[in-house]
Amino acid sequence: MAETIQRKKILVNLLVLVAVVFAAILVYLKPDKTTITVKQSFLREGLERCKTNKQKFNPTFTENRSNPRYQLFKSKPVLIVNATIIDGDGTISSSKQDILLENGVVSAIISSNSRESSKLVARGIEIIDANNHYVSPGLVEMHSHVGICTQPELKGVNDMFELMYPVTPYTRVIDAFNVGDPAIEMSLSGGVTSALILPSANLISGEGFVFKMSVPESLSAEQMLVQYSGEAFENSFRQRWMKMACGENPKKRYTAREDAPKSRMGLGHLFRKxxxxxxxxxxxxxxxxxxxxxxxxxxxxxxxxxDLDLLVELLRGKVLSNAHCYETFDIETLLRHAREFGIEINTLHHALDAYRIPETIKNQPYNISIATFATLWGHKKEAFQGSLFGPKILEENDITVILTTDHPAIAGHTLLNQAQIAHHYGLSAEKAFASITGEPATALNLGNRIGFLRKGYDADVIIWSDHPLNMRAKPLKVFVDGEMLVNQPLIEGELNDVSDSIPKVSEAQLDLRKFEGSGTYLITGITKSFIPGYGNSSQSQLLVADNEIICFAEDCSKLSIRYSNIPKLELQNAYISPMLTSLTPSHGIAEMALEPMTGDGVMVKALEMSELSSFRNPSNVPKAKYGLQLGSVHLSKAFNSGTGIIITPPFRGEGQLFVSGVSVAFWSNSETLENVKDEVALHITIGDQGKQKEVPTISLQFAALKEMLLNNQDTDNIYGKVLSKELPLAIHTNNKDVMLHIIELKNTLDLDIIIVGGIESHLIAHQLASNDIPVVVTPWRCQRRFWDERRCLLGVNGQSTVLKELHSAGVRVALAPDDDVKVRVSLQDAGLAAALSDIPIEDVMYMLTDAMNDIFHLPPTNNNFFISQRNPLDYGSRISVIIRDGVLTKIYPDIEPNNNPFIPQ
Structure with missing residues (x-):
């Protein structure tokens, strides 16, 4: 093989020599030397292209390699001792290890307290005692828009989309990458050390690049490339990546352009053409x-x-393709096109339907990785079949699973949480951690440098507070190329190990569903109660008779004998909790946020169509109760996940809207319109998202609000009820300064005000507490995506969280999801909030239940709770029983109720 390659090189060199001689002869025969020089030049350049056409990027590995990026930092050697290594394949070292970071690489990994270790210690280099903490490679993000969608997302620095045409293979991320994007440091603080940055939206979007999340002093984007070689960018031989997309994204972006496709058929034609x-x-x-x-x-x-260079290189097998594709039929079409042109689809991104067609994916003549989400689903048709068990099913079919954030769709610094949630729902611990380290590195063809903690690899290293798949895990020290960029003190004391996955439900447990509908029953094995007024003991029993709690004590047997042959559920390590109350953007009002026909409709769209008269007329204020649609997939999943009461205002949709309307409170499993409360609060937005045509400034929003209220004093309409405090005013805002004006407004007009959002509320926590203004925090974990939340607390790299600051200041706080897709994981998200905010779980459970009920003045509901196996706010917990109005409503409820019309029953 080597001899053949050598002969080809000799042949090509001889041809170059022949060309040069030929050109020299022409120079002798013809006087126009300029023309001959040009010919000689284009022959040489062409021959060089011919030589490289078949040269694929084939990374080599040596334990004694050097790191070209080391010259940028020249960090001092560091020896991490007494480490428990968790590698990029998810395996854990059986004994303590010492790790030497030197010259930008992992130059040695040896057993702790060995002779070799003593020699390293004797060198006098800096030593960090990991004290048995888990140490891993840096996280690798396979799909991000960091640097091209700069935060806050001002128009001047948003370069994620190139919308000149649906096909733009000639665009390159490197030409737009902004080293000043604060999300770079944010991602690093969450443990992400390398990320593939991709362009977005188009059928064929262009070329992506893999960056280290470390900005050099030179502020050079080129020097952030993983493949930085020290040479000029144009001269570097490197792996290349490109982005394609199927389905809704490329179809919806160009509706106003006549020559752009409007259907999947048109997209298919344009791709083939x-x-x-x-x-x-x-x-x-x-x-x-x-x-x-x-x-x-x-x-x-x-x-x-x-225009076509990247695609020609794709045809030559020199470019790795990354295809954004959700639906089963979109995936099949893409693979058909790939066969037609002899190309490979290396990674399917998002691909929430991939778990439904594992054989189709496996039957290709090459391996396909699935870069997907653990939590995202439901906001549009092509995401509506997404399953929390998708990663688990893919693993069971031997398909490579990679988890991503698609930052800013999900905050880049929360990549670890995607792996944690996937593990909670059944993905093995090894594959879950590999999905954010070794698997993406290998899929990027960079598995010789990043994604693993082994000798010779880049010194991208994390020391964790706990096992990374534990809810309490934080990156305490993060190194990139051996330079420590996150430096938090190591936590002393016992470390938390890997969390469990949810337990499988046995046939015997499923058989207990025959007792559903019972109003008299006995439940044993309860070890913890979150219900006010019901104490805790090592073993409690719950006796309910005729829908009423008769006994909650260590032993209810004396009372239970009064009732013959009552159902008995014998549980173990069970926790009893109130049903959650959740404020949602559109549950019960819109099934798919991007499909208006699946619900009441979209307020912003109605405003654009001029179907609404002025909001100053109280008769024009919509009430969500009239748009309520029950029995939806979202609601079923919410109920089976512990969320009983839903508060939802009219659906505003994407865009700017001042007055949304009046919210309704209802049961998520309700089959009738007998709501918990028909009119809960008037919802308005003050800030950038409230700047509609009639009130384009914040000052006009406040002026309009005062005018609407005062003009309706002593009336029985919506604004009159708000002024008389009969109806709370829920003001959606995140900006600290807007909240200061809200405090003044409350004191001036004596209103019952609730702040919803409140991302910057920590800055004025004591003022909010002293003025008794509650805050419904949504979301508690922000990413500074917009201007009105640029000062939020991230909860990483030593930062606090908004929940912790408000809780400490004595503000009345409730916790709500900022997106409908998060409602079904409310318990896990709240548990994460408790862990990373260092707040007692009892207080966080209160924020999800009674605090929300009190803030919105909901009427009391009795005997509504759920019982979970283990702490419901921890990974590995599963709901065993849901009781509504004292009735055994669900026993071992399905996490994903089978009422999705798009999945065959």
Missing amino acids: TMQQAQRLKDEQDLWCEQIYNGQLPLSRYPEND
């Missing part, structure tokens, strides 16, 4: 090279077209 153009160019190039190799000197330059 473009690839045919690229194939013709490749054939022309191959013919040019063939003529050279056959001794024929071409009369024209080597054929090139910058």
